[in-house]
Amino acid sequence: MRITVLGTGYLGATHAAAMAELGFEVLGVDVDPVKVDALSRGELPFHEPGLPELLRKHTGTGRLRFTTSYEQAGAFGDVHFVGVGTPQRPGSQAADMSYVEAAVTAIAAAATRDCVIAGKSTVPVGSARRLAALAAEHARDGVSVELVWNPEFLREGFAVADTLSPDRMVLGIADDTGGAAAEAVLRQVYARQLGSGVPLIVTDYETAELVKVAANAFLATKISFINALSEITETAGGDIRTLADAIGMDERIGRKFLNAGVGFGGGCLPKDIRALRARAAELGVGESVRFLAEVEDINTRRREHTVATVTEMLGGSVVGAQVAVLGAAFKPDSDDVRDSPALDIAARLHSIGAEVAVVDPQANANAAARYPRLDYVESLEAAVAGAEVVVLLTEWARFKAMTPEELAPLVAERRILDGRNVLDPARWTDAGWDYRALGRRATP
Numbered sequence: 001m002r003i004t005v006l007g008t009g010y011l012g013a014t015h016a017a018a019m020a021e022l023g024f025e026v027l028g029v030d031v032d033p034v035k036v037d038a039l040s041r042g043e044l045p046f047h048e049p050g051l052p053e054l055l056r057k058h059t060g061t062g063r064l065r066f067t068t069s070y071e072q073a074g075a076f077g078d079v080h081f082v083g084v085g086t087p088q089r090p091g092s093q094a095a096d097m098s099y100v101e102a103a104v105t106a107i108a109a110a111a112t113r114d115c116v117i118a119g120k121s122t123v124p125v126g127s128a129r130r131l132a133a134l135a136a137e138h139a140r141d142g143v144s145v146e147l148v149w150n151p152e153f154l155r156e157g158f159a160v161a162d163t164l165s166p167d168r169m170v171l172g173i174a175d176d177t178g179g180a181a182a183e184a185v186l187r188q189v190y191a192r193q194l195g196s197g198v199p200l201i202v203t204d205y206e207t208a209e210l211v212k213v214a215a216n217a218f219l220a221t222k223i224s225f226i227n228a229l230s231e232i233t234e235t236a237g238g239d240i241r242t243l244a245d246a247i248g249m250d251e252r253i254g255r256k257f258l259n260a261g262v263g264f265g266g267g268c269l270p271k272d273i274r275a276l277r278a279r280a281a282e283l284g285v286g287e288s289v290r291f292l293a294e295v296e297d298i299n300t301r302r303r304e305h306t307v308a309t310v311t312e313m314l315g316g317s318v319v320g321a322q323v324a325v326l327g328a329a330f331k332p333d334s335d336d337v338r339d340s341p342a343l344d345i346a347a348r349l350h351s352i353g354a355e356v357a358v359v360d361p362q363a364n365a366n367a368a369a370r371y372p373r374l375d376y377v378e379s380l381e382a383a384v385a386g387a388e389v390v391v392l393l394t395e396w397a398r399f400k401a402m403t404p405e406e407l408a409p410l411v412a413e414r415r416i417l418d419g420r421n422v423l424d425p426a427r428w429t430d431a432g433w434d435y436r437a438l439g440r441r442a443t444p
């Protein structure tokens with residue numbers, strides 16, 4: 001069985017390398033020739049722990065190759081995974097489906113052998129049924145093209161492990177005999193995972209599409225829930241971490257995703273909840289997920305509150321103040337700055353007059369491409385040198401491990417805002433710092 005992966009970004013490059021690791025011959029396809037050249041040389045154009053090794057291993061043996069040619073892909077693949085982007089459509093909340101439509105149309109038209117198209121991108125409910133019709137319309141005479149929906153749940157930073165050993169797999173299939181045949185093909189592709197006990201949920205297209213969107217909406221809601229509570233503890237007193245620990249011990253709630261802080265971001269959660277709202281409105285059931293507007297508002301308020309707290313710590317104005325921003329990526333172990341709270345807060349501080357020095361172990365280049373006017377430095381020491389306030393916004397291991405003693409000789413003023421609740425408040429306060437954290441009232 002030979003596999004192609006259409007779109008070789010975070011999802012696609014990981015999936016392609018993982019499929020090679022499972023023993024398949026794999027062809028990755030992307031419209032970006034620069035990306036294809038880099039991947040072909042075994043060089044990963046983004047940061048993802050463990051993936052460079054896997055990529056080099058399999059490009060080295062020739063089992064994993066990359067191309068820009070759909071013609072080559074159509075002649076090669078038995079299964080074509082679709083992992084192209086579904087960003088927010090400009091000027092709208094809805095998902096931009098043009099990349100997925102282009103990929104499905106192109107591969108259906110190029111396929112010269114019977115094949116299965118397996119959609120992995122995150123799409124609005126109703127897309128798969130439409131894409132299946134599109135594929136059938138463009139398929140060559142005598143070539144069977146079946147479509148399944150197989151959403152992806154990987155987390156950046158853990159992408160390799162999540163792809164090779166996911167918590168569960170979901171497969172949406174057509175409600176005809178073609179659907180059952182395509183299911184059998186996908187069961188073969190995932191035989192190793194299924195053999196090691198990974199659950200597979202086989203369902204209809206709509207459920208499969210919605211499982212992914214619902215999971216992200218739930219995670220975003222959980223984060224905004226604890227952040228909403230943190231607005232209360234900041235005012236009334238109380239400790240948001242202890243509160244999260246306590247409610248998280250209830251198995252029905254669970255502790256994960258209950259970390260109060262600057263909120264969620266990245267290339268998935270924000271655009272996926274917006275797309276769900278847009279799709280629900282299109283379906284005439286917008287009211288059903290109206291609460292997601294509040295989830296997003298709470299998230300935005302965290303960013304505004306962070307800027308306000310920094311301003312307050314600086315005595316009411318940030319103009320001309322040296323601010324060290326630790327982190328630009330939306331999460332640690334990633335260089336992804338899409339909709340990153342850290343970068344947004346850095347840019348907001350800069351826009352109201354602060355002198356902002358940003359340091360991120362991996363994301364400086366991506367951040368500089370987005371906000372070139374911020375000052376990017378290569379080390380924690382360089383960022384905090386002369387700082388009047390240090391603002392921790394992405395919880396990289398290096399930042400979690402820093403100590404008040406290490407920073408004290410470098411900064412101009414001993415002030416720190418812990419935007420992720422990862423430092424020990426007593427440790428910093430005892431060392432004479434003005435330590436603040438989101439969700440904890442300032443020590444009087």
Ligand code: NAD
Pocket residue numbers: 006007008009010011012029030031032035083084085086087099102103120121122123152153154155156267268
């Ligand atoms: P990405 O922007 O990193 O990658 C998309 C790639 O598709 C790019 O390399 C682009 O050049 C390529 N592309 C665009 N049009 C193409 C075409 N017609 N043919 C071939 N290649 C094409 O995006 P991503 O983060 O990998 O996300 C891809 C999809 O996966 C999205 O729907 C996203 O919501 C979903 N997803 C992402 C993650 C994640 O953590 N990044 C996790 C689960 C699901």
